[in-house]
Amino acid sequence: MSHRSLADRWREEPWTQAGEAIGHIVVGASSVAILAGFDAWSFPGWQIVGGASGMIPWIILRELIDQWPIESWGDTALDSLEFMVGGAIGGLVLWRVIA
Numbered sequence: 001m002s003h004r005s006l007a008d009r010w011r012e013e014p015w016t017q018a019g020e021a022i023g024h025i026v027v028g029a030s031s032v033a034i035l036a037g038f039d040a041w042s043f044p045g046w047q048i049v050g051g052a053s054g055m056i057p058w059i060i061l062r063e064l065i066d067q068w069p070i071e072s073w074g075d076t077a078l079d080s081l082e083f084m085v086g087g088a089i090g091g092l093v094l095w096r097v098i099a
Contacts, residue, residue, distance in 0.1 A: 024061075027061050028057075030057045031055070031057050031058065032054075034056070035050040038050030038053065047092070047098070048088050048091040048092050048095060050091055051087035051089070051094065052088040052091065055083040055087035059079075059083050059084070062083075063076050063079050063080050063083075
């Protein structure tokens with residue numbers, strides 16, 4: 001977890017703030033792109049696989065970058081699995097709503 005306050009964030013250089021914002025946008029957009037790729041395949045249940053796979057950019061950002069240095073790889077693996085399960089459940093809900 002980030003250990004800086006919002007006030008600390010606003011005191012940073014504007015290019016640093018912009019870089020962080022762009023990074024978050026790219027991660028969010030890549031998640032949508034992954035889902036769109038699975039949608040183009042159109043195999044049954046693509047939403048479940050796409051939902052789980054769409055979490056990968058978030059796992060990289062949250063678990064590998066934000067939490068660096070990793071103190072417990074087991075905890076990181078469990079958190080990553082939970083992200084993917086959440087994405088799969090979201091995909092399952094989407095599948096049932098569309099189908």
